[in-house]
Amino acid sequence: MKNLVLVILVLLSLYGRAEELKSPNGLQKLEFELKDGYPTYQLFFNNKPVIRESRLGFDLKNEADLLSGFAVDGVERSTFDQSWEPVWGEEKSIRNHYNEMAVTLKQTETDRKMVVRFRLFDDGLGFRYEFPEQANLTYFVIKEEKTQFAMPGDITAWWIPGDYDTQEYSYHKTKLSEIRGLMEKAITPNESQKAAGPTCVQTALMLKSDDGLYINLHEAALINYACMHLNLDDQKMIFTSQLTPDAVGDKGYMQAPCTSPWRTVIVSDKAGDILLSHITLNLNEPCKIEDTSWIKPVKYVGVWWEMITGKSSWAYADVPSVQLGVTDFSKLTTNGRHAANTAHVKEYIDFAAQYGFDGVLVEGWNVGWEDWFGKSKDYVFDFVTPYPDFDVDELQQYAADKGVQIIMHHETSGSVRNYERHLDEAYQFMVDHGYHAVKSGYVGDIIPRGETHYSQFIVNHYQYAIEKAADYKIMVNAHEAVRPTGICRTYPNLIGNESARGTEYESFGGNTPDHTTILPFTRLIGGPMDYTPGIFEQDVSQYNPDNHSWVNTTIARQLALYVTMYSPLQMAADLPETYKKYLDAFQFIVDVPVDWDDSKVLEAEPGDYITYARKEKGTDNWFVGRTNDEEPRTSKISLDFLPEGQKYLATVYHDAKDAHYKNNPKAYEIEKFVVTNKSKFELFCAPGGGYAISLMKANDPKALKGIKKH
Structure with a gap:
């Protein structure tokens, strides 16, 4: 009977039970599980799959890998909720709110330990590898990091070629399955470049699933580590991390205790939420410069x-x-x-x-x-x-x-x-x-x-x-x-x-x-x-x-x-x-x-248009900007972000009706209006065009005399 119990315990440690972590608002859900000793994770947003079952770990040089043979040696959970003020930025204050789960894995044959730390925010996931001080793993060389991001199908991506020397490429919008066929065309000349592979792309990678989820893959806190690219298996639709090699082909020289950068997955059903996410900043350490008075925009x-x-x-x-x-x-x-x-x-x-x-x-x-x-x-x-x-x-x-x-x-x-x-x-x-x-x-x-x-x-x-x-x-x-x-x-x-x-x-x-x-x-x-x-x-x-x-x-x-x-x-x-x-x-x-003190996304669709409204730091003035692709469009925005009951002078710089980036780029008009938070605008955006609006708080009513209301 004792032997049977021991066998069951060993099997449980190898196969594991799913450890679940939810975001503070409950919409994001992470599942971690050992499958045959392989660490895996999945991510869901509002019960929709974002990352399918994906493996974690490393190939090491001249020693056993850190991919399999693991047992769970402990799970620690915590919650963090704190706001901080950046020295400069898009917001006056940034909230750093997440639920955390740190899973300690022990490789049974080598007695080596690796921690995978997950932080789940309302807008996505950050996770990294940690190598605590230990007898059997001190100095090691990374042959390759094997972090997977299994996509929920053949989804749409806005991508540039993987390259160890440059990001100076134009973006392509395609299905994942089309990347291989366009890669040669996408690699345009640069003074220094080194292509990373026929299906390898760079982060930050923007994606959109067929069921309307916007997904962004990137990394945070890249310190003492090689930059990550993403190599696509275009049969299984799985991205695997591909680190930049050094002059002799090695991917990283590590000494425990140490950590990897954070791997990030920002996800929402609204495009603007991707733009407003602060996950990347929140996963970095607080400011290390004591006196920042000399740092000025x-x-x-x-x-x-x-x-x-x-x-x-x-x-x-x-x-x-x-x-x-x-x-x-x-x-x-x-x-x-x-x-x-x-x-x-x-x-x-x-x-x-x-x-x-x-x-x-x-x-x-x-x-x-x-x-x-x-x-x-x-x-x-x-x-x-x-x-x-x-x-x-x-x-x-x-x-x-x-x-x-x-x-x-x-x-x-x-x-x-x-x-x-x-x-x-x-x-x-x-x-x-x-x-x-x-x-x-x-x-x-x-x-x-x-x-x-x-x-x-x-x-x-x-x-x-x-x-x-x-x-x-x-x-x-x-x-x-x-x-x-x-x-x-x-x-x-x-x-x-x-x-x-x-x-x-x-x-x-x-x-x-x-x-x-x-x-x-x-x-x-x-x-x-x-x-x-x-x-x-x-x-x-x-x-x-x-x-x-x-x-x-x-x-x-x-x-x-x-x-x-x-x-x-x-x-x-x-x-x-x-x-x-x-x-x-x-x-x-x-x-x-x-x-800026505040930033809002009024309209957004990657590759088509973006409209931002931002509040000037230390004042009540707002500024709006809209960038448009090659299609003529009409932008419809509300100024409901303005304080109620306050009048503003709006100066609108917009494309003329016959403007076009190729044959009439200098055709613009400037109009002035008195506006409130009830005002709305419908503005023509020319191909390759857009508009800008300054919204100056009217402290003196006389300054608005003779200007038409909108």
């Missing part, structure tokens, strides 16, 4: 778009080769197209001061730009030596007198070893000259050679640069770095990222009109993007006759992007002389803030 202009279009040059001279410490730049003859010269930068500073912008980004100020591109060159820049025509001290004083800060630019050319070699000196140079923010770039193949932009080693470099910057009270806007995973909660000096196909591609052949209706559902799930909107001249040849690119947008939609593409770092990217031609439309860019 920034609206800026910059010496940038004129180089992107080819009108001007980053390089000082047209010579085939330069070497720092060898080349005497003062003896070179300038090419006459170098944009970062003292007189020209002063023009941008004057423009910024006139219209109330916080900063001026200057690219191409430092020596070394002549021959770095595509050369896999180690010692390219020293980040402290200006070109002969860029007077650091004079411009520092000129900007300070105008109340404008200059934003530093560090292009690493992918040589992270060289950047770390100079980092302390470069940051101290910034402090000494009053630069409080830096745009860093990682264009090209990574050095050390063989590494990629998303491997564990390089992810650790990005984190090192952010933390080192915090020591110097410097804000970081990292371009070409790994896509964000909410780390800005812990280190809010990470004020921006690129890590996607941004506005610069409008000068390289164009983004599709639906691009900005997808990015908030994908790239922005992990954190804000420095998308650099505000392009008013769609015909790039007006700046550079040799560049025949076209910016696929109307002017009205460019205004909307300041609301729909959230970032505490927003650029007015076009040239000052262009803005001066359209000062009535430019006024919205002048007025729109970059920090």
